[in-house]
Amino acid sequence: MTDDLVIGGHRFQSRFILGSGKFSLDMTRAVIENGGVQIATLAVRRANSSGEGNVLDHMPEGITLLPNTSGARDAEEALRIARLARELGCGDFVKIEIIRDSKYLFPDNRETIKAIELLSREDFIPMPYMMPDLTAARAMAEAGAAAIMPLGAPIGSNKGILTKDFIKIMVEEIDLPIIVDAGIGKPSQACEAMEIGCAAVMANTAIATAGDVALMARAFRTAIEAGRMAYLARPGRVLDKAEASSPLTGFLE
C-alpha cells in the first residue's frame, strides 16, 4: 500500500518540505539528499537574480520547486510574484506568503484568501502560509488552496507547535493536506506534528541553525517518517490514570 502525499494532483513520497532561505546555497544539495527532500521552497526574490546567489542554480534535478511570494504585502503583489516565478520556470506550485508585519512576520489571512482566488484563476497550485484559524482555512479551501500551511510558532523561533490544538482541529475538519510551516525547531517536534495527522512538515531555520546541517536534515527525515507511521498506526488512547484490568463493576451479576 502506498502512502503518498498528494498536493494538487501531484504525488510525493517525502513528507519533509525544505525551506531553502537560511543556509548557504552550496549546502542545499547535501541537505536535500540527506533529508530525502522532494519539495523545496525558494524565495522568488532570490531566484530572480542573474549572477551570485541565485538559488535556482543550486537546486538538484528532479526537485519540485515551491516558489514563495515572500516580500508580498497584498494579494496583487503575491499574484505578480507568482507570475514571475512561472516565467522563471519554477512551475505552478506557489507558497503564498503575505506579510504585513515586519516584527513577527505573521501572515495576513485576509489578503491570503484573496490571493488564493487570484492564483487559482490562473491555474497555479496555491499553498497558503497562514495563521491557524479554522474559518480562514475553510475559506482558503473554498478559494482553491491545494494545501493549508499553518504556522506552529513565530517563524524562525524554533519553539515547536505552540498552536497544536488548533492545527489538530484543522487536520480533523479540512479535507486538504495540513502542513506545519513555521516554528518547528527539533526533529521531535516534527514527529509530533506528523503524529497528530499533519500531512507534511516544513523546516528551514531548524536545519540552518544546526551545527551539522546535513545530519540534522537526516534526523528530520527519520522523525517525520516515524511520526507518519505512528499516525497511521493509530496511537492508543492516552489515559490519565491506570485502567483497571478487571472491571470495577465485575461484582455485578
Add this chain to the structure above:
Amino acid sequence: MAVDKSIDAEPYHEGMEDIGTDTLDTVLSEASRIDPYSFSDSDVRRALSTDDLGPEDFGALLSPSAERYLERMAERARDERLRHFGNSVCLFTPLYISNYCTNGCVYCGFNSRNKINRAKLDLDQVEEELKAIAATGLEEVLMLTGESRTHSDVDYICDSIALASKYFTNVGIEVYPMNSDEYRRVQEAGADYVTVFQETYDPSKYAELHPYGNKRIFSYRFDAQERALMGGMRGVAFGALLGLDDFRNDALRCGLHAAEIQRRYPHAEISMSLPRLRPFIHHENDKNAVGERQLLQVSLAYRLFLPYAGQTISTRERPDFRNGIIGLSATKMSAGVSVGIGGHSGQNKGDGQFIISDPRSLEEIVDAIREQGLQPVMNDYVRT
C-alpha cells in the same frame, strides 16, 4: 502657516510638511526615563537572559557595564541574526550623484562652506555610473546626494532613480528629507527604501551642530521616515552618527525611534546603520569616543533589541572589523565603494564626503563572506 515647535531651533521653513505625529514626543519621553550610565552588571545579565528585550534591557546593553559582556552579547546576537536572517549577507553600493549642499553641519565634508570640488552628474553621467556598477554584478544601489534642493531637486532625483531602476532591482535613496507627496513621487519613480540619519538625538546638541540650512529643523528630520512610509515606501533606515554626542544616549534614542516606527507601521521594513566619527588619538578620557569595541557594542545591542531589523555596516570600517561583524549582527554591507562624484566610471568630478577604510572590490568581499560560511546575496527583493 509656519509650524513652530519648541524643540526646534527655528520654525519650519516654507514648504516643510508637518504631519502632526507625536512619535518624537513618545520616543524622547520614553528615552528620558532610561539612563544608560545607571545600569549594573546584574542589569546586563538580566537583559541577556530575557527573551523579549524591553527599552530598559536595551539601555542596559548600551551601558558601560555591558562592555564587559561583549562576548556573551555576541553569542546571543549571532543566534538572533541566524534565526531572522539566516546566513545571508546583502550587498549594495552607494552612488553619489551630487555633492552640493546648503547645510552647515560642522562635522561634515560636504558642509556648504567647505571649499571642495562640487559636482553634480547630468543624467547621461548618472547612467554611465549606473552601467559601470551594474557590470560588477551588484543588483542594489543606494542613490545619494548632498542636501541641496536647488542643485538636486526632486525632479532630478526622480529622473536618476528611473534610470537606476533600469539597471537595478533594488534602489534606495539617501537624500535630504522630503515631504510625503515627494516621497510618493520618488517611490513611483522606482526607489522604495529611504535612509535618513538623525545624526544626534539631543535637540540642543543638534542645534549647535547644524547652524543653518533646512537641516536645522530637528523635528522635520526626525519625522522623515514616517513621511516616507506615508508616501508608500517599503522600508526605512535609521542612524545616529555615533561620536557626535554621547553615543550611548544617541544609540538608545535611535533604537527606540526605529522600534516606535515599527510599532506604528508594522508592515515597514526597518534597518539600522552605524556611522561613527572616528576618535582622535589620545581619546582615552573622552566618553563620547566610539572605538571599535563601542561600535560593536551598539551593533549587538541593536541586534538584540530589534532582532527583526536589518543592519548595515559602512565602508568607513576596516575589512577585518566588517568581516567579523557580518556574522554577528550586521546583515548588509556596501562593496566596491567610491564616494567621489563620478568615481565608478572614471569620471572623478567631485570630492567625497569621507574617506573609506575598506577599499575591497565586490569580488574580494564576496570571497571574504564565503570564507566565513556566509552567503552573499545581491538581491533580496522582487519588484513587481
